[in-house]
Structures are given as structure tokens and as C-alpha cells.
Amino acid sequence: MGKARVRAKRAPKAVAACVAGVSFFFSTPFESVLAQQSASRQISIPAQPLASALVAFSRQTGVAIFAPSSATSDKRSSSVGGNLKPDAALRALLAGTGLSYTFTSATSAKIVAGGVVLPVDGSETLDEIVVEDGAGPQFFGTAPADTGTTAMSGDLLQVRKDGTGDANAILKNLPNVQYQNEAKKDGGDDDQSVIDLKPKEMSISGARVYENNFIIDGIPTNNVAGSVERYGDEDLSDGFPNADRIYGLHSQTVYVPAEFLDTATVMDSNVSAQYGNFQGGVVSYKLNEPAKDRLRTTVTTGYSTSDWAEYNLKTESKTNPNNVQQPDFVKKRGSLTVTGPVNDWLSILGQVSHEEALTHKDKQYRYYSQRVEEDSDKNFYRFKANADTRYGEFSAEVIYDTYRQLWESHTYRDFKMDIGKDTLTAKLENTYKIGNQAFAGVSFGNVKLTSRMSYNGSETTDDANGNIARIKKQTEYAGGAVKWTSTELSDWCRTDPTLKQATLCYDGAWGDSLQKQKQVSWSEAVTGDVFLGKFSFGTDYAYTDAQRSRPEDFIYYSQYTTVYGAKVSQFDCSKTSEECSKEQFASIKTVWRAYDIDAQLHDFGSYAELDQTWRWFNIRAGARASLDSYMHNLDIAPRLVATVTPFEDFSVSAGYNRYYNAQSLAYAIRDQQPRGQAYIRTQTSGSVSDSWTARVVTGTYTNSASGLDTPFSDERTISIAGKEPLLDGSWRIRFLDRRSFDQFASEANGTTYTLTNNGKGFYESVTGEYLKRLNPLAVPYMDALAFNASFTWSRQRVSNDSYFEDDLLDDRIWYNGKSYSLGGFGAVLGNLDIPMRLQAGLTSRWFDGALAFDIFGNYNFAFRGIRDTEETISIDGITHTIYEDFDFSSRFTVDVAGAYTFFKEGDTSFTVDGRVDNVFNETGNATASNARPWIIGRTVWVGAKATF
Numbered sequence: 001m002g003k004a005r006v007r008a009k010r011a012p013k014a015v016a017a018c019v020a021g022v023s024f025f026f027s028t029p030f031e032s033v034l035a036q037q038s039a040s041r042q043i044s045i046p047a048q049p050l051a052s053a054l055v056a057f058s059r060q061t062g063v064a065i066f067a068p069s070s071a072t073s074d075k076r077s078s079s080v081g082g083n084l085k086p087d088a089a090l091r092a093l094l095a096g097t098g099l100s101y102t103f104t105s106a107t108s109a110k111i112v113a114g115g116v117v118l119p120v121d122g123s124e125t126l127d128e129i130v131v132e133d134g135a136g137p138q139f140f141g142t143a144p145a146d147t148g149t150t151a152m153s154g155d156l157l158q159v160r161k162d163g164t165g166d167a168n169a170i171l172k173n174l175p176n177v178q179y180q181n182e183a184k185k186d187g188g189d190d191d192q193s194v195i196d197l198k199p200k201e202m203s204i205s206g207a208r209v210y211e212n213n214f215i216i217d218g219i220p221t222n223n224v225a226g227s228v229e230r231y232g233d234e235d236l237s238d239g240f241p242n243a244d245r246i247y248g249l250h251s252q253t254v255y256v257p258a259e260f261l262d263t264a265t266v267m268d269s270n271v272s273a274q275y276g277n278f279q280g281g282v283v284s285y286k287l288n289e290p291a292k293d294r295l296r297t298t299v300t301t302g303y304s305t306s307d308w309a310e311y312n313l314k315t316e317s318k319t320n321p322n323n324v325q326q327p328d329f330v331k332k333r334g335s336l337t338v339t340g341p342v343n344d345w346l347s348i349l350g351q352v353s354h355e356e357a358l359t360h361k362d363k364q365y366r367y368y369s370q371r372v373e374e375d376s377d378k379n380f381y382r383f384k385a386n387a388d389t390r391y392g393e394f395s396a397e398v399i400y401d402t403y404r405q406l407w408e409s410h411t412y413r414d415f416k417m418d419i420g421k422d423t424l425t426a427k428l429e430n431t432y433k434i435g436n437q438a439f440a441g442v443s444f445g446n447v448k449l450t451s452r453m454s455y456n457g458s459e460t461t462d463d464a465n466g467n468i469a470r471i472k473k474q475t476e477y478a479g480g481a482v483k484w485t486s487t488e489l490s491d492w493c494r495t496d497p498t499l500k501q502a503t504l505c506y507d508g509a510w511g512d513s514l515q516k517q518k519q520v521s522w523s524e525a526v527t528g529d530v531f532l533g534k535f536s537f538g539t540d541y542a543y544t545d546a547q548r549s550r551p552e553d554f555i556y557y558s559q560y561t562t563v564y565g566a567k568v569s570q571f572d573c574s575k576t577s578e579e580c581s582k583e584q585f586a587s588i589k590t591v592w593r594a595y596d597i598d599a600q601l602h603d604f605g606s607y608a609e610l611d612q613t614w615r616w617f618n619i620r621a622g623a624r625a626s627l628d629s630y631m632h633n634l635d636i637a638p639r640l641v642a643t644v645t646p647f648e649d650f651s652v653s654a655g656y657n658r659y660y661n662a663q664s665l666a667y668a669i670r671d672q673q674p675r676g677q678a679y680i681r682t683q684t685s686g687s688v689s690d691s692w693t694a695r696v697v698t699g700t701y702t703n704s705a706s707g708l709d710t711p712f713s714d715e716r717t718i719s720i721a722g723k724e725p726l727l728d729g730s731w732r733i734r735f736l737d738r739r740s741f742d743q744f745a746s747e748a749n750g751t752t753y754t755l756t757n758n759g760k761g762f763y764e765s766v767t768g769e770y771l772k773r774l775n776p777l778a779v780p781y782m783d784a785l786a787f788n789a790s791f792t793w794s795r796q797r798v799s800n801d802s803y804f805e806d807d808l809l810d811d812r813i814w815y816n817g818k819s820y821s822l823g824g825f826g827a828v829l830g831n832l833d834i835p836m837r838l839q840a841g842l843t844s845r846w847f848d849g850a851l852a853f854d855i856f857g858n859y860n861f862a863f864r865g866i867r868d869t870e871e872t873i874s875i876d877g878i879t880h881t882i883y884e885d886f887d888f889s890s891r892f893t894v895d896v897a898g899a900y901t902f903f904k905e906g907d908t909s910f911t912v913d914g915r916v917d918n919v920f921n922e923t924g925n926a927t928a929s930n931a932r933p934w935i936i937g938r939t940v941w942v943g944a945k946a947t948f
Contacts, residue, residue: 040083040084040085041060041061041083041084041085041086042082042083043057043060043061043080043081043082043083043084043089044060044080044081045057045060045077045079045080045081045089045093046079047076047077047078047079048076048077049072049075049076049077049783049784050072050075050076050077050094050097050099051072051784052773052784053076053077053093054072054077054093054111055773057080057086057089057090057093061086061089063086063090063103063109064109064142065109065110065111066109066110066111072099072111075097075099076097077093077094077097078092078093078094078095078096080092080093087101087103090109094111099111099112100112140721140730140732140769140771143611143620144613144618144620144641144643144645144651144653145270145272145611145618145619145620145641145643145653145655146267146270147269147270147641147643147653147655147717147719147721147732147734148267148268148269148270148271148655148717148719148734148736149265149266149267149270150174150175150265150266150268150769151263151264151265151266152170152263152264152265153262153263153264155843155845155852156786156843157170157258157261157263157264158258158259158897159843159852159854159856159897160173160841160856161258162895162915162917163302163304163331163915163917163939163940163941164197164331164333164355165257165258165259165302165333165353165355166197166199166200166255166258167199167256167257167258167261167264167285168199168200168201168202168283169199169200169258170258170261170264171202171264171266171283172200172202173790173837173839173856173858174266174268174790174839175268175734175765175767175769175790175791175792176204176205176206176268176269176281176736176765176767176792176794177202177203177204177266177268177281178202178203178204178794178834179200179201179202179203187314187926187927187928187935188314188928188929188931188932188933188934188935189327189932189934189935189936190237190327190361190932191327191359191360191361191374192236192237192374192405192407193327194306194327194328194329194357194359194936195329195331195357195358195359195374195375195376195405196376196405197255197355197357197376197377197378197403197405198248198250198255198403199250199252199255199256201250201251203280204266204268204280204281204283205268205269205280205281205736205738205763205765206280206738206761206762206763206765206794206796207278207279207280207281207713207763208228208279208280209227209251210223210226210227210228210251211278211279211280211661212251212278212280212281212282212283213275213276213277213278213280213281213282213283214251214252214254214283214285215282215283215284215285216254216256216285216287216399216425217285217286217287217397217427218427218429218452218454219397219425219427219454219456219521220277220454220456220519220521220542221252221253221254221423221425221456222251222252222253222277223249223250223251223252223253223458223517224517224519224544224546224601224665224666225515225516225517225544225546225548225665225666225669226249226515226665226666226667226669226670227249227250227251228249228666229242229244229245229246229249230244230245230670230701231244231245234247234248236407236409237931237932238411238931239409239410239411239412239415239506240409240411241409241417241510243510243511243554243556243592243676244592244673244675244676244701246460246462246513246514246515246548247407247417247419247462248403248405248419248420248421248460248461248462249460249515250421250460253401253421253423253425253456253458253517254399254401254423254425254456254458255378255380255401255403256285256287256380257333257335257353257355257380259300259335259337259353260287260288260335260337260351260353260380260382261285261286261287261288262286262287262288262289263284263285263286264283264284264285264286265282265283265284265285265286266281266282266283267281267282267283267284268280268281268736269281269655269657269715269717269734269736270639270641270653270655270657270715270717270719271639271657271659272609272620272622272639273607273608273609273622273623273624273637273639274525274536274538274607274609274624275624276605276607276624276626276637276659276660277603277605277626277660277661278659278661279659279660279661279711279712279713279740287382287384288337288339288349288351289349289384289386290339290340290341290347290348290349290384290385290386291339291340291341291347291349292341292347292386293341294340294341294907295338295339295340295341296337296338296339296340296907296947296948297336297337297338297339297947297948298335298336298337298945298946298947298948299334299335299336299337299945299946299947300333300334300335300943300944300945300946301332301333301334301335301943301944301945302331302332302333302334302941302942302943303331303332303333303941303942303943304329304330304331304939304940304941304942305329305330305331306326306327306328306329306330308939308940309329309936309937309938309939309940310921310936310937310938310939311326311934311935311936311937312921312923312934312935312936312937313928313933313934314923314926314927314928314933314934314935315927315928315929315930315933316927320930320933321930322930322931322933324930324931324932324933324934325362326934327359327361327934328359328360329357329358329359330357330358330359331355331356331357331358332355332356332357333353333354333355333356333943334353334354334355335351335352335353335354336351336352336353337349337350337351338350338351345387345388345389346385346386346387346388347385347386347387348383348384348385348386349382349383349384349385350382350383351380351381351382351383352379352380352381352382353378353379353380354377354378354379354380355377355378355379356375356376356377356378357375357376357377358373358374358375359373359374359375360372360373360374361374361408361410362410363410364410364411364496365494365496365498366474366493366494366495366496366503366505367413367492367493368492368494372408372410374405374406374407374408375405375406376403376404376405376406377402377403377404378402378403378404379400379401379402379403380399380400380401381399381400381401382397382398382399382400383397383398384396384397384398385397391430391432392430392431392432392433393430393431393432394428394429394430395427395428395429395430395431396426396427396428396429397425397426397427397429398424398425398426398427399423399424399425399426400422400423400424400425401421401422401423401424401425402420402421402422402423403420403421403422404418404419404420404421405418405419405420406418406419407419409506411506412469412506412507412508412509413492413493413505413506413507413508414465414507414509415464415465415466415469415506415508415509415510416464416465416509417462417463417464417465417509417510418461418462418463418464419460419461419462419463420460420461420463421458421459421460421461422458422459422461423456423457423458423459424455424456424457424458425454425455425456425457426454426455427452427453427454427455428452428453428454429450429451429452429453430450430451430452431448431449431450432448432449432450432451433446433447433448434447434448434449434528435447442530442531443530444528444529444530444535445528445529445530446528446529447526447527447528447529448526448527448528449524449525449526450523450524450525450526450527451523451524452521452522452523452524452525453520453521453522454520454521454522455518455519455520455521456517456518456519456521457516457517457518457519458516458517459514459515459516460514460515460516461512461513461514462512462513462514463512464509464510464511464512465509466508466509466510466511467509467510467511467512467552467553467554467555468508468509468554468555468556468557469506469507469508469509469510469554469555469556469557470506470507470508470557470560470579470586471504471505471506471557471558471559471560472486472489472493472504472505472506472507472560472584473486473502473503473504473505473560473562473584474486474489474493474494474495474502474503474504474505475495475502475503476502476562476564476565477499477500477501477502477503480500482495483564484562484563484564486562486583486584487583488581488583488584489505492505492507493505510554510556511550511552511553511554511592512550512551512552513548513549513550513551514547514548514549514551515546515547515548515549515669516546516547517544517545517546517547517665518544518545518546519542519543519544519545520542520543521540521541521542521543522540522541522542523538523539523540523541524538524539524540525537525538526538530610531612532612532613532614533610533611533612533613533618534610534611534612535608535609535610535611536607536608536609536611536622537606537607537608537609538606538607539604539605539606539607540604540605540606541602541603541604541605542601542602542603543600543601543602543603544600544601544603544665545598545599545600546598546599546600546601546665546668546669547596547597547598547599547669548595548596548597548669548670548673549594549595549596549597550592550593550594550595551594551596552594553591553592553593553594554591554592555589555590555591555592556589556590556591556592556676557579557586557588557589558588558589558590559586559587559588560579560584560585560586560587561584561585561587561683562583562584563582563583563584563686566683566686568683568685568686569686570582570583570686571583571584571585571683571686571687571688572686572687572688573585573688574687575687575688575689575690576688576689576690577690578690580688585683585688586681587680587681587682587683588678588679588680589678589679589692590676590677590678590679591676591677591679592674592675592676592677593674593677595672595673595674597668597669597670597671597672597673598669599630599665599668599669600629601628601629601630601664601665601668602628602629603626603627603628603629604626604627604628605624605625605626605627606624606625607622607623607624607625608622608623609621609622609623609639610622616644616645616646617642617643617644617645618642618643618644618645619640619641619642619643620639620640620641620642621639621640621641622638622639622640623636623637623638623639624636624637624639625637626660628664630664630665630668630705630706631664631705631706631707631708631709631710632706632707633709633710635660635710635712637657637658637659637660637712638656638657638658639655639657639658640655640656640657641653641654641655641657641717642654642655649722649723650720650721650722650723651720651721651722652718652719652720653717653718653719653720653721654716654717654718654719655715655716655717655719656714656715656716656717657714657715657717658712658713658714658715659712659713659715660710660711660712661710661711661712664705664706664710667705667706667755668705668706670701671701671702672700672701672702673700673701674699674700674701675698675699675700675701676698677694677695677697677698678694678695678696678698679692679693679694679695680692680693680695681693705744705755708742708744708755708756708757709742709757710742711740711741711742711743711744711757711759712740712741712742713738713739713740713741714738714739714741715736715737715738715739716736716737717734717735717736717737718734718735719732719733719734719735720732720733720734721733724770727772727774728772729770729771729772729787730770730771730772731768731769731770731771732767732768732769732770733766733767733768733769734765734766734767734768734769735764735765735766736763736764736765736766736767737762737763737764738762738763738764739760739761739762740759740760740761740762740763741760742757742759742760743757743758743759743760743761744756744757744759745757745758745759761796761797762796762797763794763795763796764794764795764796765792765793765794765795766792766793766794767790767791767792767793768790768791769788769789769790769791770787770788770789770790771786771787771788772786772787772788773785773786774786774787781846781847782844782845782846783845783846783847783848783849784843784844784845785842785843785844785845786842786843786844787840787841787842788840788841789838789839789840789841790838790839790840791836791837791838791839792836792837792838793835793836794834794835795835813880813881813882813883814873814875814880814881814882814883815866815882815883815884819875819878819880834860834863835861835863836860836861836863837858837859837860837861838858838859838861839856839857839858839859840856840857841854841855841856841857842854842855842856849901850900850901850902850904851898851899851900851901852897852898852899852900852913853896853897853898854896854897854898855894855895855896855897856894856895856896857892857893857894857895858892858893859890859891859892860888860890860891860892860924861890862887862888862889862890863887863888864885864886864887864888865885865886865888866883866884866885866886867883867884867886868881868882868883869881869882869883869884886925888925889924889925891922891924891925892920892922893918893919893920893922894918894919894920895915895916895917895918895919896915896916896919897913897914897915897916898913898914898915899911899912899913899914899945900912900913907947907948908947908948909946909947910944910945910946911944911945911946912942912943912944912945913942913943913944913945914940914941914942914943915940915941916938916939916940917938917939917940917941918937918938918939919938920938921937921938922937923935923937
């Protein structure tokens with residue numbers, strides 16, 4: 001490995017200052033904090049549903065409570081009043097419920113079934129827990145420094161998802177999360193979009209969609225081999241793929257079903273030092289845990305069809321000149337969970353999920369208007385086992401995840417491509433409770449060591465039914481009429497009478513390709529209590545082996561010469577064995593050579609962090625160091641958040657953080673990929689030979705990032721949070737400023753373009769959020785009502801839309817008579833950069849929990865930006881896309897979901913559910929082309945759930 005370069009430039013001196021500041025607090029004993037929480041206080045909580053009572057207890061005592069819905073459902077609390085200590089009040093509150101509690105720290109407790117109440121004396125090593133805010137199953141992090149964290153759990157996860165069950169859809173309306181494209185002029189739905197079951201791609205805090213860090217049960221599941229190609233996109237609507245790209249790539253390697261989520265946590269700013277390898281945000285999914293009390297079974301199913309969907313004709317002319325049919329679809333999904341204890345120390349869980357979609361489309365007239373069928377399916381298999389032993393808590397988990405989507409070209413005779421992904425993920429984890437320790441005169445409490453080994457292997461394949469493609473001629477057209485017709489192709493290709501040009505017949509397929517990665521990772525983390533708060537430090541290592549290949553040459557015969565064009569009676573093919581008949585022969589071909597590029601990466605990381613609270617002041621200070629074998633950079637990322645709480649239920653936080661990118665391996669496996677090489681041949685007096693002449697030599701692509709600095713972003717945040725006095729709801733207002741440096745960009749040197757660190761960008765946002773669990777007592781039959789709302793204003797600019805855009809050459813645009821780089825252009829494009837958005841939602845429960853009704857709305861404010869006209873102009877030999885001013889109108893969408901449990905007896909229940917996405921059939925500013933004139937608005941899903 002080459003010499004490492006230490007990266008600490010532009011980091012403020014605040015890191016050293018904060019370390020000195022933390023040491024000031026070390027003189028206060030940890031036991032004093034325990035004493036403060038043991039003090040009596042005035043408490044008044046009337047008898048009510050237990051979940052609501054625990055929320056009230058948390059507000060009045062400052063003790064954070066974790067109460068799983070399975071433990072508190074169908075239970076009511078006792079009334080509690082008087083001057084009481086928190087532990088006495090909680091004991092009285094739970095009287096008669098069959099539940100007890102465990103204090104896990106001086107300021108937090110969890111509800112348990114039975115068991116022994118443990119005192120708050122620091123003598124017992126206890127589990128750290130997840131806290132639910134008083135506003136319901138959505139809350140603002142678990143610590144004062146978590147001002148950029150939003151977590152969701154319970155029923156809210158199910159109502160925020162869309163009909164497909166995509167876990168990412170839960171995040172779509174959160175502050176600093178963008179997923180909408182309002183600028184598409186060819187935004188119509190087609191056969192592939194209606195069966196696309198992959199998770200939504202999204203931008204967090206202004207970063208690209210592949211610059212986030214997705215984690216499932218502590219396992220990184222990111223496509224480190226890269227999900228973005230040099231040019232073009234995934235659009236296959238014209239029937240012609242791109243031979244240089246691999247289709248089906250996604251930024252995530254595991255597609256999580258929302259049905260299996262316990263919690264979803266999004267960190268868009270002020271992210272802890274334990275997380276690295278991102279410039280956007282961190283998304284942590286925690287899946288269902290094995291049940292310890294009894295055997296449990298859950299079955300779910302869902303169904304949707306195009307018959308229930310609303311189609312909108314969105315061409316600019318509001319007509320359908322090509323008479324394109326609405327893309328039909330049928331979608332089905334189902335899941336099964338079986339979990340329970342094996343004995344008193346081992347519990348297991350098995351889960352399987354299946355989703356499928358089906359559609360049809362017509363081939364072109366020349367292929368006798370065949371109607372073909374396309375489908376997709378997604379499968380998710382999971383097994384997890386938890387074991388409590390004297391050597392700590394062990395957890396073993398295996399996930400096997402597959403995705404497949406069939407595409408058939410309507411412009412080719414029989415070109416099919418099976419786009420697939422297979423992922424195997426496994427984890428072995430041990431959490432060992434070390435307990436209370438003393439070192440160098442410093443006392444440490446509740447010390448835990450978590451060791452984790454994991455494996456993530458993923459392979460994306462484009463499996464085509466051939467590796468030779470041809471464009472033969474059925475007719476020659478001149479002077480407004482057909483002058484010649486082939487006699488060799490009529491069994492599968494006919495003349496299109498509507499064409500005012502030659503009828504071309506496409507045959508064959510474009511070959512196979514694949515991209516895969518295998519990643520083995522290991523990590524150690526130590527956490528515990530020290531002085532006036534907590535500490536954590538850890539180290540991690542990952543080895544990644546990535547591969548990108550085309551197993552065989554792909555040959556594309558792109559032009560044929562006919563006897564009509566050569567002015568001969570027939571061709572003599574005796575001297576060639578390659579694409580020649582009496583009527584026509586291939587005169588131009590392009591060969592994409594087979595290749596197999598393999599690259600390895602060693603990635604080392606370590607971090608340390610302190611979180612300390614002294615009276616009204618909290619500070620979390622840490623740093624993360626990382627080093628990899630490709631970039632050869634030692635990158636040091638400081639993380640600092642300070643919070644002041646001058647009085648109860650009001651706090652002000654400020655933070656400075658740095659985040660480094662982790663996409664270097666994507667360059668390594670794209671380096672030296674062969675370009676397509678074109679050849680030409682001619683005939684002599686009708687005689688055709690194998691004498692091909694190479695046209696301009698194209699060589700290979702160059703995409704090396706080795707030796708450059710690692711791209712990074714510096715972040716500054718300000719946050720104000722508290723509870724409003726009128727309704728006692730939780731609120732948070734944040735300002736986020738991100739500045740990106742050393743971003744990859746291209747630099748021209750004559751006709752050669754070199755990758756550099758000259759790119760930069762910024763993202764700024766102001767967000768406001770509000771959460772409130774409302775009192776439902778005034779509404780007959782209502783059990784619970786929660787309200788949430790958020791507002792986001794943002795603006796951004798990046799130097800390149802994509803690291804690989806146009807082989808490192810950024811797109812150029814022509815706007816108001818001037819040439820600009822598209823990536824560096826500052827105007828709003830309406831694509832993942834909607835400036836102002838408002839979101840609100842209500843979740844309610846009725847009739848003792850039998851009925852659930854939820855509604856969510858999203859409003860995009862009108863804004864002025866620019867839009868692609870889909871016209872081009874050549875300036876100094878460089879093609880520019882012409883952009884124009886455009887007033888984007890506002891957009892308001894509403895989603896509604898409901899569920900009714902019509903049978904419940906003991907642990908057995910049956911529920912039917914339904915949801916309507918985009919109730920008002922709003923399609924926004926996107927328009928459609930004549931080839932894809934339809935945009936789907938409102939959709940309907942129905943489903944059912946049974947538990948045993």
C-alpha cells in the first residue's frame with residue numbers, strides 16, 4: 001500500500017477546544033447524576049390507556065421510556081398523584097398490568113413482562129434502549145446531540161410506506177430528503193416503470209443518491225462497486241440498450257420489505273463519529289427481533305391492479321397521436337413471519353417475503369404487432385437467532401435477497417434481457433457486558449463490548465438471449481416510394497406502410513454483463529458510562545472484492561448494404577462467413593470486446609466519542625479516522641455538537657462535522673473497460689470478403705481516481721428544540737449548511753479529460769418539525785391520535801451531476817445565450833431539488849384499536865426554475881442542451897391508509913387493510929412524450945394480515 005496522506009485541512013480548532021472543555025466536567029462524580037434523578041417531584045397522571053400514561057410519565061419525570069406496543073396494547077394504567085420519586089411513580093402506574101420496569105440508566109427505563117424491579121444505584125449492567133418521544137412512534141433522536149436524527153417505529157412505519165411495501169418510501173417526505181423529479185418532459189409510465197419493484201432512490205442533505213450509508217441490523221448494505229454509469233440512464237423505452245452500461249444497478253444491495261421493520265432511523269446531519277463512508281445521510285433499518293415469550297406467526301398479503309389506477313394523458317398537446325395503450329399491470333405481495341423461543345436462552349425468527357408484477361406491451365407493426373408479457377419479482381428470506389449465554393448475547397443473522405425484471409425490446413424481433421440481482425448477507429454478533437470498571441483512577445459503568453463480523457455479497461446481471469445484434473433492411477426507400485423489398489425476412493418482418501423511409505428489421509441481442517462485490521467486514525465497539533455521560537470508541541475493517549465483466553464479445557452489425565444500394569444483381573458470399581446473403585451484407589460493425597476487471601479494497605476505520613452533560617450543558621465530541629488501499633489517504637473527520645438547555649423543554653444546539661465519501665472502488669472496476677470499436681468493409685463487383693478496416697481507434701475508458709484526495713463535506717448546524725406550551729407538542733427548527741470540497745470533476749487538456757479534485761458544491765436548508773400525541777378523550781371511540789408536520793426550504797449546487805457523467809465530461813447547457821456546465825449551474829432544475837416543501841400527517845386508532853385511519857399530505861410550493869427543452873445546439877463543436885425559464889406550479893398530494901381488525905381473540909387476529917396513494921390524482925409538472933403519453937396518478941392497494 002502506498003504512502004498515506006493525512007487529511008485534516010480546513011478543520012477548525014474547535015476539536016481540540018472541545019476535548020479540553022469535556023475534561024472540565026470530569027470533576028463531577030457520576031453518582032451525583034443518579035442522585036438528581038432519585039429526587040421526589042410532583043406527579044399527576046390519571047388512569048388512561050397505558051401507552052398514553054407512560055408518555056405522560058416521561059414528560060413529568062424526564063425519564064425516557066421504551067415501551068414496545070406488544071407489551072402495552074390493551075392495557076390501562078392506574079392513576080398516580082403526589083410528590084413521588086420516579087421509580088415509585090412508575091411502580092404505581094403499572095400496578096395491575098402484569099408489567100414491571102427496568103431502569104437502564106439514571107434517565108431511562110424499559111417496560112418488561114414480569115421480572116424484578118432494579119434500583120437506580122449503578123450496581124447492575126443494563127441494556128441501552130431506544131426511546132420513544134411523547135409525540136408517538138416518530139421521535140427526534142435519543143440524545144441531545146441527535147438534532148439531525150428522525151426515528152420511526154411501530155404502526156407509523158406501516159402507514160408511511162406506499163402500496164409496494166418499499167421501506168425507502170417511508171422516508172420520502174422527511175426534511176432534507178428529496179425523491180421527486182418535477183422536471184421530466186418524458187415522465188410517462190411504460191411497461192418497465194409499472195413493474196419496477198426496486199426501492200426508491202433518494203437524495204439526503206443535497207448529496208447524490210449513491211452517497212448515503214444504508215445499514216441493516218448493523219450491516220452496511222451499500223453498492224461500493226458503484227451504481228452510476230458514465231452516461232445515459234436506465235431508460236429502455238426506445239428499445240435500444242447501451243452496451244457500455246449495466247442495467248439494474250442500485251445504490252443498495254438489499255431491498256428491505258417494510259413489513260419486517262421495527263425501526264427506521266434517518267440521520268441527515270450531526271451524525272455520530274461511529275458512522276462513516278457517506279456525504280449525504282445515514283439510514284439505519286432495524287428488523288424484527290425473535291420473540292422470547294411464545295411462538296408467533298404473522299401472514300400478510302397485498303394486491304393492486306391497473307384497473308384501479310388513474311391514468312393521465314400528459315403530452316404537451318394533450319393528444320395520443322401514436323395510439324399508445326395504457327400500460328396495464330397486476331401487482332401482488334405477501335409475507336410470512338414465524339418466531340418464538342426454542343428454550344429459555346435461545347429464540348429464533350424466520351421470514352420470507354415475495355412480491356411480483358406483470359404487464360404487457362405490443363411490439364412494432366413490422367413484427368406483426370405481437371403482444372408480449374413482461375414480469376418482475378422480488379424475494380426476501382431472513383433467519384435470525386438470538387442467544388443469551390454467560391459469554392454475552394449472541395446474534396446470528398442471514399438474509400438472502402433476489403430481484404428479477406424481464407425486459408423485451410419492442411423494436412427488436414426477439415431481444416430479451418433478464419435484469420437480476422442476488423444478495424447474500426450474513427452477520428455474527430456478540431455483545432459482552434463487562435460491567436463497572438476502573439482504570440487510571442477513572443470509574444466506568446455499564447461497559448459493553450460489541451463484536452461483529454459480517455459478509456455481504458451481491459451480483460447484478462444482465463442476461464440477454466444472445467450476443468450478436470443486426471439491423472437488416474426490409475425495404476429501400478427513395479423518391480417518396482419503396483424501391484426494393486427483401487424476400488428473405490418476410491417470415492418475421494414486414495414492411496411498415498406508415499414509414500416514409502426504409503423499413504429496418506432488428507434482430508439478435510446485446511450480450512451479457514455483470515457487476516458484483518463481495519465484502520467481509522469486522523468491527524469492535526466499546527460503550528459505557530463515564531463521568532457525566534457516555535463514551536464510545538471502536539474500530540472496523542472491511543475487505544471488498546469487486547468485479548465487472550462482459551463474458552463474451554458483443555458484435556453489433558449496425559449497417560447493411562443491399563443489392564439495390566450496391567447496384568448489383570446479387571452478392572457473392574463465398575469469401576466470407578460473416579453476415580452475408582444474396583440480398584444484403586453487413587458493411588459496418590462495432591465490437592465490444594469481452595473484459596473482466598477485478599479490484600480489491602482494504603478499508604480501515606476507527607472512532608472515539610464522548611457525550612457529557614453538566615447541568616444545562618451537553619457536548620458530544622469525537623472524530624473518525626479512515627484509510628483505504630485505493631485512495632491511500634488517511635482521512636480524519638471531526639464531529640462536534642454542543643447543546644445548551646437554559647430551562648426545561650427548550651434547547652439550543654450547534655454542530656460542526658465532516659463526512660468523507662466512499663465511492664473510490666467504483667472507479668477501479670470501470671478503469672480500462674473497452675470502448676466499442678467500429679469496423680467497415682465494402683464489396684467489389686458484388687463480391688464480399690472478410691477484410692474489415694478499423695475506423696477511429698477508440699481504445700479503453702479511463703476512470704482512475706487513485707492518487708487523488710478523498711471528496712468530503714464540511715457541515716455546520718444550528719438547532720432549536722423544545723415543547724410548545726399550548727398543546728405540549730415537540731418541535732424542532734434547524735439550519736443546515738454543507739460545503740463540499742475536493743469533489744471529483746473533469747479537466748480538459750486538449751482532447752483528453754482527466755479526473756481531478758476541482759469539484760465543489762453546497763447545500764443549505766432550514767427545516768421545521770412538529771410532533772404531538774393529541775388527547776383523544778373528547779372524541780367518542782377514539783383511542784389515540786398523533787399529528788406530525790414538517791417544513792423544508794433548501795437550495796443546492798454541485799459541480800457534476802454524476803462522477804461518471806459523459807466519461808468525466810460534464811454536460812453543457814445553453815441558457816439565455818450563454819454556455820454553462822449543467823452540474824455547476826445554480827438554477828433550480830426541479831429534479832431532487834424542490835426548494836420548499838410542507839408535509840403533515842395524522843394517525844388515529846379507534847374502537848379499542850380495532851380501526852386504524854391515517855392520512856398524509858405533501859405540498860410542494862410553486863417555484864421558478866429552468867427546464868430542459870429537449871432541443872440541442874452546437875457551440876464551438878460541443879453539443880449543448882437548450883434550457884429555458886419555467887414556472888413550476890405547486891403540487892399537493894394526499895395518501896390515505898386504513899385497517900380494520902374484524903376478529904381478535906387472545907393472540908389471534910385478522911385484519912383487512914387498504915390504501916389510496918395520491919388521492920387527488922396529482923401529477924405535478926412532469927409531462928410525457930408521444931411514445932410514453934400516460935402518467936399514473938392515483939393507485940389503490942388492498943391487503944390482509946393474520947396473526948397467531
